[in-house]
Amino acid sequence: MTSSQMPSAYNAADVEQRIYEDWQSKGYFNATIEKGKEPYVIIMPPPNVTGELHLGHALEKAIEDALTRWRRMTGVPTLWLPGTDHAGIATQWAVERQLASEGTSRHDLGRDQFVETVWEHVRKYGGIIHEQSRRLGISADWERHRFTLDPGPSKAVRTTFVNLYEKGRIYRHERIINWCTRCATALSDLEVDYQDIDGKLYNIRYPLQDDPNSFITVATTRPETMLGDTGVAVHPEDDRYSHIVGKNVVLPIMDRPIPVVGDDALDREFGTGALKVTPAHDPVDFEIGERHGLEVFNVIGLDGGMTAAAGKYQGVDRVDARQQVVAELDQLGLLGEVEDYRHSVGHCQRCSSVVEPLVSLQWFVNLGGPDQPNSIAGKAYAAVANGDITVVPERFKRVYLNWLENIRDWCISRQLWWGHRIPVWYCSACEHMTVTIEDPDKCESCGSSDIVQDADVLDTWFSSGLWPHSTLGWPDQTEDFDYFYPTAVLETGYDILFFWVARMIMLGIENTGQVPFRTVFLHGLIRDATGAKMSKTRGNTLDPLELVEKYGTDALRFALTTGTAPGNDLRFGENRLEAARNFANKVWNASRFVISGLEGKSGLEGWYDLKDVQHREDRWIISRLDQVTAEVSESLRNFELGDAQQKLYDFIWNDYCDWYIEMTKIRTRSGEGPSPLPVLAHVLERTLRLLHPFMPFITEEIWQSL
Ligand SMILES: [Zn+2]
Ligand SMILES: [Zn+2]
Structure with missing residues (x-):
């Protein structure tokens, strides 16, 4: 493309889908195993399979994509693995509501028929969220997508249950549980x-x-x-x-x-x-x-x-x-x-x-506690206390440790039909419990075929607690598991630190002997412009797809991730989006100016690897570029994405556009000194690279024109 083909204003809608399809068709997001190089791996938090994209997902994906793209651009083998969660109670509840509106219930259908109905629901609505996620330009390895009820992750669930049972860490006991009489579940x-x-x-x-x-x-x-x-x-x-x-x-x-x-x-x-x-x-x-x-x-x-x-x-x-x-x-x-x-x-x-x-017979995992170093919770405590896992921001380390200091055994049975059914079979003849990975056809003790499987399913967090290793093939010794595990970063909202993150650490160490990830990076919640929590009932939510239509993906991503420190809540209003869109337009206009100047010009050799810069203005912008490059890398290493983007914003808007480009116009008109064109092109190209992890579409579109 040349500048004459670059429209006068950036139109995200014309660009995004074409570029995304191009990336995908070329397999840019597919991870490859490069022995001898340490990979950078993020396992994406699996959203509910029938869920729809909300602003919180968009924030999470913008952060993870930026980290992944940044590492990929430095030549590191990267894997960002997407997936979905069957979300036991949420999905079952959605189908039950639908049945109620049709005047029937799961009890009328019976278990098998009901589960089949949920599968139909999942086939109909499942995957919508990832279609929506693609609009965000995310560079996930879709070929490695996993669902918690896939055969692989399901085998991991059963293997974990059986192993824990055989080690005596899973037990059945009468205990007080919180019972919802409406949902008929613990x-x-x-x-x-x-x-x-x-x-x-x-x-x-x-x-x-x-x-x-x-x-x-x-x-x-x-x-x-x-x-x-x-x-x-x-x-x-x-x-x-x-x-x-x-x-x-x-x-x-x-x-x-x-x-x-x-x-x-x-x-x-x-x-x-x-x-x-x-x-x-x-x-x-x-x-x-x-x-x-x-x-x-x-x-x-x-x-x-x-x-x-x-x-x-x-x-x-x-x-x-x-x-x-x-x-x-x-x-x-x-x-x-x-x-x-x-x-x-x-x-x-x-x-x-x-x-x-009320009291009921439930399955529990004996977690122990920090005072028992060999217990499940004891090891999970030590992993964070001794720094095997780093928590960002650091204040959540104390929150995590406090929680484990007061942890109680984990009730893992749920009175639901949708999920991983507990792999325990009760014998009517001798009352023995057969606990196996494969479905048995007879009691392992007395051989009677009169056996009945436990009616309950496992807590959804049991399967998602295995996610970093079950998605990579564990319990099988796969090449992926061997190469990509332990993963680098687990990025998620601080609100599921206990629900999910702590359980991944516990079960990851228990099953593999290794931590599941080196760093836990927690982001804050998105609030509305007044600081109130966003909720459908308040009516103050914003639909990320509508915002993509209106402002473009890059502007949405930039607006979500700029100007907040890790773990802090974000006040989000349309003024942020307008500012981000203005910034995208600024980048576009500057690029058009530079690219149109380059057309048909000679003497541009060496602009890409610029050496021997003489002019005072050129030396100044190059030194500013070097400085901002170092600062952005440093901020990214510290997970300070907001900081990195603010520095880039200031550099592009002030130093490059308002000062340097304006000065080169004067120089060009006067005809004095060396042509600024090689430096203009060089700085633009390097800046696009720095900006790419945050604004992937516009930078790619311009870069292809250079
Ligand atoms: Zn309820
Ligand atoms: Zn028996």
């Missing part, structure tokens, strides 16, 4: 949102067994759970109660004697200092129950109705049961004061229903 602690709500605190009197006219008063916000009480706890040094510790009280309504136990963990100052203990429906009570060997009665069922253990309240919904229990206690003369009480209540992150803590 939620991890991270999937529960706590909100303060106005409730009531009910005081209830429990008569002493050997002195029915004396009472111990307990207080609760959930009186219906008293039907499942199996004890009352007091502090062992509380003088008010020392005479009754070890004796029984009679549980009202159920007429069941339950013991009064002394427990150090009790807060004497709270309420009456006596706590009703419902091990089945409260995590604190569960632990007290474990310490004192109290029985566990589930009185609230998985469907939110009262169970047989609730006696005559069996079958009553939990909400109605509350009113009825309170009324009966009142009638019995055992209801004390009812106070207004504002307290924190867990809600399902997905559907906002009140979460019901």
Whole structure:
């Protein structure tokens, strides 16, 4: 192309698709193994398979693409591996909503039919997000794309489960879980949102067994759970109660004697200092129950109705049961004061229903902790504490370590149908559990064919926790795994440091003996221009594809990644986009000016590898170029992309365009001194290279014209 073919204004829409197809057809993004050279590898965070691109994805991809392109341009073998996540609860929930609108449900369809329906949904909407991602110009190796339910990653999931089981690190245990009765699933602690709500605190009197006219008063916000009480706890040094510790009280309504136990963990100052203990429906009570060997009665069922253990309240919904229990206690003369009480209540992150803590048989991974150096969490702690993994920005290192210091075992079973089904088969004949990678056809202990697979699937984060090694072929010893693992950088939002990053570190070290990545680079959240969180309900979101249409991909990418420090939230408004588009136009116009000047001119030899620059102005711009080149590289090495771009912006806009080009115009008109054309071309070419990782399309288009 020549300048006469360069339109007077840069039109992104005419350029982007053509260039992207050209890159792809030439295989520029496909990683190759070059033995002897250390590769630069980023595994892309896998978005939900049926999701759509939002601004957060665009930010993440702009950052990762810039890092990848920068390294690739320096001759390093690069791999940026894309993929998608089956997103257990999110995808299942989307299909369930669709079924509900059609007047049916997954229970009507049955498991096999339902799973097939989800697959249809995935085939229909899956991959849209990566079609959209291509609009961002990202240089991912699409030929290595992986889906969490692909055979390879699925084999990695089963292998991990079986290995952990055989090492005794996976166990099945009755435990309090957060249960959403609406979604009919267990939620991890991270999937529960706590909100303060106005409730009531009910005081209830429990008569002493050997002195029915004396009472111990307990207080609760959930009186219906008293039907499942199996004890009352007091502090062992509380003088008010020392005479009754070890004796029984009679549980009202159920007429069941339950013991009064002394427990150090009790807060004497709270309420009456006596706590009703419902091990089945409260995590604190569960632990007290474990310490004192109290029985566990589930009185609230998985469907939110009262169970047989609730006696005559069996079958009553939990909400109605509350009113009825309170009324009966009142009638019995055992209801004390009812106070207004504002307290924190867990809600399902997905559907906002009140979460019901209840006891259920679940699968857990024993993570240990920092005090056990050989435990899963212990190794993950050490990897960051001792610097095998660097966290950028550094303040998140402390956040990560604190979290691991308080970590509890990880509940990995989910009562869903969409996902990796737990590879455990129960034998009806001998009750043995067969845990294998391949589906068995008989019990490995007694040989009976009467075996049933566990109904639950694994937490979505279990498979994404394996992502850096499962995508590269582990557990098979593939060439890719051998060459590309451990990866260089894991880049993601700080909001999933615990959900995802910590689990990749734990499972990566557990499975491979090596850290999954050398650096964790966390970006901040995008907020609107006023600093408010962007959300669909607030109506302040911006659609990245609309912004691409309006401003061009390069302007969007530049606007997203300029002027913020790593890990800081970004206030984002259209003024940033306008500034970025103006910058793109500035680059375009300067380039047109230079390229038109070059046409038909002789004496340009050597412009590419300029030597022996004499003119004072030329020497100045060359020295500024050298300086900015060094600074940009330094900033990129420190993951300060915003800084790198700001320096480039200032150099191009001020030094190159406003000063140097203007001075060369005067020189050319006067006809004095050496022609500035070789230096103009040289600086432009080098600057385009520096800018390319951030604004890939416009720089490529101009570069091809040079
Ligand atoms: Zn829910
Ligand atoms: Zn058996």
